[in-house]
Amino acid sequence: MNEDYYELLGVSRDASVEDIKKAYKKLARSLHPDVNPDPEAQEKFKHVSQAYQTLSNPDKRRQYDMGGRTGGGFPGGFPGGGQAFDFGDIFEMFTGGGMRGRAQGPVPRQRRGGDILRRTQIDLRDVVFGAEREISFRTAALCERCHGACAEPGTSPVTCTQCSGSGHVQRVQQSLLGQMMTVAPCPACGGHGDIIETPCTGCSGQGRVPTERTVTVKIPSGVENGTRIQLRGEGEVGQAGGPSGDLFVELSVAPHHVFVREGDDLVTRLEIPMTAAALGASIPLETFDGMQSVDIPAGSQPEDEIVLAGLGVTPLRRERRGAIRVELDVEVPTKLSDEERDLLEQLARIRGEEKPAAQRARRAGKGVFGKLRDRLRDL
Incomplete structure (x- = not known):
């Protein structure tokens, strides 16, 4: 042909x-x-x-x-x-070579250990300044009896007689194309090339044992909710003393009763009486840096914002801190005594407001409550 x-x-x-x-x-x-x-x-x-x-x-x-x-x-x-x-x-x-197989030498007993994920909750103060936390978890540690050798102290693995230490065996198979030679892991030693005749009694021949560990995690300032911190080599010790995996610590930031984080700033709402808004006042505010004074200018309006610089969050890998932003909510009294009503009516007459003229309408926007609702929803 x-x-x-x-x-x-x-x-x-x-x-x-x-x-x-x-x-x-x-x-x-x-x-x-x-x-x-x-x-x-x-x-x-x-x-x-x-x-x-x-x-x-x-x-x-x-x-x-x-x-x-x-x-x-x-x-x-x-x-x-x-x-x-x-x-x-x-x-x-x-x-991809799977049917015929190619011998690559014995398979090492050592394997890398698994990674571990643990979650912990931190406070907003920890976000502002950074912190340290102790994390406890169940893991695998190196066997102190055999130090990862898997064999009982005083004994050693012996060369597998079935594969002569190669970890693989050859088989001849008959097919439509004639005889074919295949290579497969040795069933006697599992491809390791040697056999542990006397496994370590401390770890049952695994080279590692279960244990409880506690590590200290440094939490940098400025971390976000859901941030994962990786600690290399702090996970499980590998089988037969193999390299350790990593520990991942996922952070969850607990809501604060006063402040809401917005970028590098901390935002809060301060309710003040209408007299303080009209006349001005100085009101104390407890912050993460101690008691601070919020100076309210005379004539302040609802939703006005007062900024306290340098008292917010310290961003990651930077030193300059954000600010505290205080949004004003002017409280209008709903119940008045007779004396209070007389005084307000006198003020209205003095200001010519006993019959208010038509005011210019403006488009309504989100109020303080709406803004805070949006921020809380984003947490």
Whole structure:
């Protein structure tokens, strides 16, 4: 059967080796005897494989392009003689090497330990200044008896006799293409190449034991709700003394009864009487830096804002602190005594407000309560 190998694979004469391999892989998936028992497909598969063997080899391809014979050949009596075709490449295409397997040496017993996630709640004060917290958790620690060796002290693992320490065994399997050699992890030693005949009694041959640990976590100022702090190497010790995983601490900021965080600022609402708004006043406010005085100018209006600089949150990796923003809420009395009513009526007459003139309407916006509701909703 004299066929053009390029035409057989469906590639151009200047196709790259990668293009040839892709074309062959596509054909092999539909023609391989294991997936297509049709005799005609099996016959075509032989020629497709011969074409791939020739064109994927630079020397054979050069010889073929010059019109010469390549020597090709198929195992198990296929025509052509010469060098046998490595059908393991076919299965490696199908499974990424999984069917045939390639020995990579013994599998180490040591494995990296798992990561641990713990959650803790902090106060707004901790966000402002930073803090330290002790975190306790259940984990795995290095076995003090065998120090991760997994074997009882005074004993050592012995070389596996079934795989001679390689961690892998070879098996011959019969298929439609003839005998095939496969490589698999040794079932006797689990691929480790040695066997622990006397496991450590302290850890049952694991090299680590369960324990309770407590670590101190430094919480920087300016952290957000949901921030995760990573402590490298503070997680579980790995099997057989392998490297430790990491500890992640997720922070949850508890709501504060006075302040709401907004960026680097702290916002609060201060209710003042209408007389203080009209005449001005100085009102004490408890802050994270102690008692501070809020100076209210005369003639202050509802929703006016007074800023106390440098008393807010210290941002991450910066020193300049935000501010405290005090939003004013002017309290209008709902019940008046006779004397209070007389005084207010006198004031209204003096100001000519006993019959208020029509005032200019303005578009209503969100009040103080609405703003605070929005901020609380975002927490």
